[in-house]
Amino acid sequence: MARKVEGTTMTEENQAQVTPMQQIEPQHHADKAPRESLVTVDDVTVKYSGSTAVEGVTFDIATNEITALIGASGCGKSTLLRCINRMNDLIPGAEVTGTINYKGVDLYGEKIDPVQVRKLIGMVFQKPNPFPKSIYDNVAFGPRVLGIKEDLDEIVEKSLRRASLWDEVKNRLNSSALGMSGGQQQRLCIARAIATSPDVILMDEPCSALDPISTGRIEDLMEELKTRYTIVIVTHNMQQAARVSDKTAFFTVNVNEDDKRFGQLVEFDDTEKIFTNPSDQRTEDYVTGKVG
Amino acid sequence: MEATEMRTTEDLQMKQLMVVRPRYGELLIQALLGLCAIVSIVTTVGIVLALVEPSIEFFSEVSLKEFFTGVNWAPLFNPPSFGVIPLITGTLVTTFWALAVCLPFGLGAATYLSEYASPRTRSILKPVLEVLAGIPTVVYGFFALTFVTPLLQDIWLVGEGPGVFNALSAGLVMGVMILPTIASLSEDAMSAVPGGLREGALALGSNKAxxxxxxxxxxxxxxxxxxxxxxxxxxxxxxxxxxVAAGSTPNLSLNPLEAMQTMTGFIASAGLGDQPTGSIGFKTIFAVGAALFAITFVMNMFSIRLVRKYREVYE
Incomplete structure (x- = not known):
């Protein structure tokens, strides 16, 4: 109960701070105000059973921005994303070195409980994965796990509204989530993620299983959500990255001396710069479609 | 000239597509496989029919009311008494104690194997568990009689403790016997739940439990x-x-420390005795068999409905 109240006030504050600024100059707000890092990724290397998946990644994620991770398959962008809420802990043999700080706290510190981390850093997956339960129970799942028993109706409605799904489902909250279309299911997963009032939402190719119209709706939704949340999105769709993100990190696949492939961060900068005037030739080749 | 040529090409194509000769081998295989399917159905129907006829004859001599409401089972005595209730309670009491063991332990084992154990642990534990399913039930019976019953008698703290033949020990060991079946099938069902659902729940800050x-x-x-x-x-x-372990005394009681006879126990012991074909004792076996069949049938139907109501279909 106490947590929920705290969470709500925090989001309201964030909204108050950011919304007016963005309304005036949505493109360049980062230049006017100093960027406030929420998550910093510092020299992170991930190995699966000893073989490197991604090596030496450093960048930072600022509050209320959308950060896009792009690059060819196998470049480690999903791997890196899953480090931020410690989902890689679940893969046997996964090993993370370097540091990921969230609000100055090392997420891989000894006393950190991954379960608590995931409550603050939510995730939306590539394939919509609603639980085989009712729409209501899907959204209420996270709050219930947190032990919230009161005001569930309110939380469910608020979350569904923020995921712009409320009007479509308000009359069938008790029917199964699996009866929804793929795009609705993915927005339900977003509603489910924001029902626990996270700070950060990680999205792992959230639109790759959706048609263009559903994709457009999710992109619009992301624009709305970034006033309250910080979003990190992995995408294969470069137009999508260009459309929605403020910052872009471009990853590439390298081959080491043992002929093993591993991912590396090539360039991290404002999205506009990455797509119009990248500093690295590899980035330019990728974003202009010469490779990949 | 041109027309004839075209005709020939067409004929040639036609020939390539035509049936050359019937595939006898395939027809034979299809027939054999169909036969296999029919055998199991015919057997089931045959068993039911074999049960029905002597049962009908039985119930022409003994009323349904006496059979299903009588509380005294002594069909081979003189005068005989045909109240099946003590056999039904015997069956229910042993089944209850079996379930009391295998439901929590089976589900617990399945949850551990599917959700907590490392792949290595699972690859060792699951086959070991399944070995339990291969032990002949007579071995379990003597295990109950010569090991579990004395153990219960030793550790019993209040009252008199179980007798040499008792329903509790038989029920508990029966639970152990069923455990691998339940654990293994539940584990299969749980492992088949898509990983995406687990990830979704974990990403919302759930713990493994x-x-x-x-x-x-x-x-x-x-x-x-x-x-x-x-x-x-x-x-x-x-x-x-x-x-072996629960004894063969029909006993209308819910106290698991007493000896009891179950429906199957009666069928086996009466079947081993010399009941002349066509005698009332002989027909009794079939009547009890039919009642047993009816009970399991109703239970299965009931559980299927229950599952339809509560299951969450994930695909």
Whole structure:
């Protein structure tokens, strides 16, 4: 109960701070105000059973921005994303070195409980994965796990509204989530993620299983959500990255001396710069479609 | 000239597509496989028919009311008494204790193997568990009689403790016998739940226990209940363990410390005695068999409905 109240006030504050600024100059707000890092990724290397998946990644994620991770398959962008809420802990043999700080706290510190981390850093997956339960129970799942028993109706409605799904489902909250279309299911997963009032939402190719119209709706939704949340999105769709993100990190696949492939961060900068005037030739080749 | 040429080409193509000769081998295989399917159906129908005729004859001599409401079972005595209730309670009491063992332990083992154990641990534990299913039930019966019963008598703290033949020991060992079936089938059902659902729940800040109880078990419920129903059917139909360990005294009681006879136990012991074909004792066996069949049938139907109501279909 106490947590929920705290969470709500925090989001309201964030909204108050950011919304007016963005309304005036949505493109360049980062230049006017100093960027406030929420998550910093510092020299992170991930190995699966000893073989490197991604090596030496450093960048930072600022509050209320959308950060896009792009690059060819196998470049480690999903791997890196899953480090931020410690989902890689679940893969046997996964090993993370370097540091990921969230609000100055090392997420891989000894006393950190991954379960608590995931409550603050939510995730939306590539394939919509609603639980085989009712729409209501899907959204209420996270709050219930947190032990919230009161005001569930309110939380469910608020979350569904923020995921712009409320009007479509308000009359069938008790029917199964699996009866929804793929795009609705993915927005339900977003509603489910924001029902626990996270700070950060990680999205792992959230639109790759959706048609263009559903994709457009999710992109619009992301624009709305970034006033309250910080979003990190992995995408294969470069137009999508260009459309929605403020910052872009471009990853590439390298081959080491043992002929093993591993991912590396090539360039991290404002999205506009990455797509119009990248500093690295590899980035330019990728974003202009010469490779990949 | 041109027309004829075209005609020939067409004929040639036609020939390539035509049936050359019937595939006798394939027809034969199809017939054999169909036969296999029919054999199992014919057997089931045959068993039911074999039960029905002597049962009808039985009930022309003994009223349904006496059979299903009588509380005294002494069909081979003089004068005979045909109240089947003591056999039914005997069956239910042993089944209850079997379920009391195998439901929590089976589901617990399945949850551990599917959600907690490392792949290595699982690859060792699951085959070991399944070995339990291969032990002959007569071995379990003597295990109950010569090991579990004395153990219960030793550790019993209040009152008199179980007798040499008692329903408790038979029921508990029967639970151990069914455990691998339930654990293995439940584990299969839980492992089949898509990993995406687990990830979804974990990403919402659930711990493993919450993922298991709130997502995986509800999604696997139909498979778990299917395993459970199979387990119950085996407990109700189990003969050797109860015959050896629970005794053969028809006893209308819910006290598991007493000796009891189950429906299967009666069928086995009466079947071993010399009941002349056509005698009332002979027909009694079939009547009890038919009642047993009816009970399992109703239970299965009931559980199927229950599963339809509560399961969460994930695909």
């Amino acid at each position: 919450q993922v298991s109880t709130r997502v995986v078990i509800p999604a696997a419920l139909s498979g778990i209940v299917a395993g459970f129903v199979l387990g119950v059917s085996r407990a109700v139909g189990e003969t050797m363990i109860v015959l």
